[in-house]
Amino acid sequence: DSGVTQTPKHLITATGQRVTLRCSPRSGDLSVYWYQQSLDQGLQFLIQYYNGEERAKGNILERFSAQQFPDLHSELNLSSLELGDSALYFCASTPSGDHEQYFGPGTRLTVT
Amino acid sequence: AQTVTQSQPEMSVQEAETVTLSCTYDTSESDYYLFWYKQPPSRQMILVIRQEAYKQQNATENRFSVNFQKAAKSFSLKISDSQLGDAAMYFCAYRSKGAGGKLIFGQGTELSVKP
Numbered sequence: 001d002s003g004v005t006q007t008p009k010h011l012i013t014a015t016g017q018r019v020t021l022r023c024s025p026r027s028g029d030l031s032v033y034w035y036q037q038s039l040d041q042g043l044q045f046l047i048q049y050y051n052g053e054e055r056a057k058g059n060i061l062e063r064f065s066a067q068q069f070p071d072l073h074s075e076l077n078l079s080s081l082e083l084g085d086s087a088l089y090f091c092a093s094t095p096s097g098d099h100e101q102y103f104g105p106g107t108r109l110t111v112t
Numbered sequence: 113a114q115t116v117t118q119s120q121p122e123m124s125v126q127e128a129e130t131v132t133l134s135c136t137y138d139t140s141e142s143d144y145y146l147f148w149y150k151q152p153p154s155r156q157m158i159l160v161i162r163q164e165a166y167k168q169q170n171a172t173e174n175r176f177s178v179n180f181q182k183a184a185k186s187f188s189l190k191i192s193d194s195q196l197g198d199a200a201m202y203f204c205a206y207r208s209k210g211a212g213g214k215l216i217f218g219q220g221t222e223l224s225v226k227p
Contacts, residue, residue, distance in 0.1 A: 002156075033214060033215070035215070042217060042218075042219050042220065043203065043215075043217040043220075044217075045214040045215060045216070048213075048214060056214055058214060088155060090157060092157075092215075094213075100145075100147065100159055100162055101159075101213075101215060102159070103149075103156065103157035103158075105154075105155070105156055106155055106156075106157075108155075
């Protein structure tokens with residue numbers, strides 16, 4: 001158990017819908033990263049937040065957005081969902097400075 | 113931009129034997145981190161081993177060790193005395209030092225362990 005929690009574990013929804021994925025980092029970790037793992041694209045970095053502020057952006061679609069709240073949990077919002085958005089979405093956290101990232105168990109999103 | 117390449121989509125090893133997974137990367141940076149992550153069927157991403165580029169000594173964690181060749185930009189993972197529980201997808205990953213520090217992953221190598 002990495003100490004990072006993600007909810008829900010599984011999510012099945014229809015095209016065009018909007019979903020919210022939630023991540024709670026390890027206690028004391030200020031930085032949260034979101035990654036997408038799909039068969040087509042492999043593991044890709046989406047976005048990073050540090051202590052409530054956006055720090056870095058990767059290959060994140062405009063239909064996707066994220067935020068980090070004062071209690072440091074983070075949410076990834078996916079809207080106008082397409083079949084190709086079906087993937088495993090990971091959250092990872094790390095304390096400040098150069099530390100390894102600890103991954104949550106992931107949320108498996110299926111868009112039908 | 114940095115890239116990570118794993119040229120072996122699948123590997124197989126006999127239980128108790130040794131196997132080496134290959135990884136190459138491309139970067140213009142001089143200081144960075146390299147990692148191997150394991151993803152078993154549960155899909156959990158588990159950190160196996162970490163190497164800091166400025167350290168010449170190869171990292172070791174129990175049965176797992178790396179061969180880090182900075183000039184060749186090569187970072188292979190050696191698994192000794194392979195166990196059935198080692199069967200998983202293995203990802204090589206690169207991370208720049210400093211603020212940000214997103215992980216850049218290779219395509220992965222699926223390792224099977226034969227009893």
